[in-house]
Amino acid sequence: MAASLPQDISDTELVHLARTALKRAHCPYSKFPVGAALLTESGEIILGCNVENASYGGTICAERSAVVSAVSQGHTKFRAISVVTELNEPASPCGLCRQFLVEFGDFKVIIGTAFNTKILITSTRDLLPFAFTPESLDTFEHEKASAASVDTEGDSKEQAATTMSS
Numbered sequence: 001m002a003a004s005l006p007q008d009i010s011d012t013e014l015v016h017l018a019r020t021a022l023k024r025a026h027c028p029y030s031k032f033p034v035g036a037a038l039l040t041e042s043g044e045i046i047l048g049c050n051v052e053n054a055s056y057g058g059t060i061c062a063e064r065s066a067v068v069s070a071v072s073q074g075h076t077k078f079r080a081i082s083v084v085t086e087l088n089e090p091a092s093p094c095g096l097c098r099q100f101l102v103e104f105g106d107f108k109v110i111i112g113t114a115f116n117t118k119i120l121i122t123s124t125r126d127l128l129p130f131a132f133t134p135e136s137l138d139t140f141e142h143e144k145a146s147a148a149s150v151d152t153e154g155d156s157k158e159q160a161a162t163t164m165s166s
């Protein structure tokens with residue numbers, strides 16, 4: 001579901017929308033519903049919920065459900081995500097979801113509950129310090145290219161020295 005809402009949606013409103021998504025969760029095995037509301041850079045809200053599968057590896061978390069839906073609709077830049085569970089205290093996204101979220105940059109993460117007004121506010125980078133990100137791959141490519149350049153220069157000098165001594 002994508003809804004166009006005002007750019008200035010409050011954290012509380014985003015939590016409320018995540019609660020709506022939580023009610024749609026398909027969790028017959030864990031009985032642990034999770035809802036998410038993702039705010040795109042353009043101000044649209046994309047909802048997601050966890051969808052479990054008898055083959056447990058096929059299960060998708062609410063956060064990833066929302067992001068995958070958003071990307072399929074053409075959104076790749078996000079301002080915030082709210083994640084809600086039925087625990088009494090806000091519960092942080094799992095490790096896989098943390099990695100999945102930080103793939104799309106550093107944005108606000110609002111963690112709430114279905115039953116009270118407690119919320120925690122953090123960011124994708126704070127949830128996963130020292131994250132492996134697209135920038136890590138860019139750095140690797142740059143370092144690889146630099147190393148290849150140095151190797152090529154070294155090979156050329158070695159060849160020149162070999163030629164001179166012959």
